[in-house]
Amino acid sequence: MHPAFSVIFLTTLIGAGQGLFLALYTGQLYSLARLLPVQSESFYALGSIIALALLVAGLVASVFHLGRPERAWRAATQWRTSWLSREVIALPAAMGLILLYGLFHYLGWTNPLFVVSETLPVDITLIVGALATLASFVLFLCTAMIYASLRFIKAWHSPLTVANFLFLGIASGFMLAAALSAYMGTELVAFYGTWAVIATLLGGVSRGSSLYRNSRFRCKVDMQSALGVHHAQLHQKAQGFMGGSFNTREFFHGKSEAFLLMIRYLFLLLVFALPVLLILLAYLLESSRLPVAAFAIQYIGLVLERYHFFTEAKHPQNLYYQSMA
Amino acid sequence: MTQLALVIDLNVCVGCHACVTSCKEWNTSGWAGPMTDLRPYDEDPSGTFFNRVQTYEAGIFPNTETYHFPKSCLHCEDPPCVPVCPTGASYKREDNGVVLVDYDKCIGCKYCSWACPYGAREIDEKQRVMKKCTLCIDRITDLSLAESLRKPACVLACPTNARLFGDVHDPNSEVSVAIREEGGYQLQPEWGTRPANHYLPRRKTRIQIHEDELVRADNPLKKEQLPTPEAGETLDDVAW
Ligand code: SF4
């Protein structure tokens, strides 16, 4: 498939935004259980604003993918059948809940509404945060299922696609949380850094598996089935037009194997190896800059990773364009 | 339920592109238009088409067989392009099974084109919505036309009658009989999309003629030249 930058930025930006929110909420839960020191309200508020900004940026990027963005509201109507439609609902829902979460923290509405079994004080941010967590996970699922549900595109049609979107989004979000706490001088750098490394490693396992899987399979249909002509030697002599068409632009990446191999090594380095090393170093040197660098490098890596994700997909319609495939 | 469809006979298609041009002519100016062309007379021309004719060769030269292969939306009975559409712009008509796009609802997200394994959908770069073959829905449902004209433009234009049109759910329709008797098949049946359009394979019509059917062995005019049977009586000796 042709990698569209609008979708690449949409999926990587909202992934980082959702991940950052999940990191904030995890931090709040840990401090509630007194495993971590309680953070200032401004930390949560600022974190939520950044998460929201990433989601908004993703939304803006997605608009460039649409031919008719002015009608985008219609895309919320087919949630019964379409994962894309579900994403269109889940994204604003997550945005709204994260906005409320940040706002309530900013306003300091943290007096417990009630106390569960005399140990767990529940305030409004905890409830809104739980809902936003749910929305974030649903959004991860919807975004990934847009690709994983296309059964004709075998490279995507796998639970590994969902695992990749989930782990890589969470990894970049926790990296950002580590960077933010390092920048704000809170004590959570090591906590977020550790979880970021764990998510990155999990993502490494799932992404590695999907790369391995995609390097090995053959498409279920072949040219014989595409034409219904069961002869071992089939050669296309004409594709029906002299110039290009939507079919030759949308479904081919037009890049050489060597270039894609380079992208693959680059993203493996930038998404997995370097950020983990940088976080370890940051831990040893107690640096407040290195986590910021780790997030930035991983984000660039994720853009390349998503680019590669699109080029991995081989569409069965390409069987009708033998000379290009 | 009715399921309108095309049956394309690869045995007679000569690859003349008459269906392509008549489709474009009818549809660009009709309900489904315009079918925009970009840079038609410049370098790298491009444009929207509902139907394209490709050419394939089976075998190795000189022992080859040429296939001209018209390719358009197959109006699948279980169309994977429809449920993925987030706006409901893509739909399958209940009454005749034609798969259509509502240009007023489509947001041009291209998701349906990813979900069609046949590459039958094309985005219109000017109108920025998804387009595809409509089976000339504005023609085949137009009761003011004579019945013989209520057919897709490509079917009427085809000089070799390689394109048949009708209801594949009616076992006695011309298309159903052709599918049944001439070995009609579907493209990429593995996916379970159940394309309504079918293709008829290349087939050779040969009769077997033996030497003695051309030369009458017992022709009385050749009595003198009759070779003497080597051994015993032949069947001809007994027969008369
Ligand atoms: S051929 Fe493609 S566009 Fe047409 S109905 Fe089937 S899946 Fe949909």
Ligand code: SF4
């Ligand atoms: S391009 Fe149009 S018809 Fe296709 S899925 Fe998107 S909204 Fe639906």
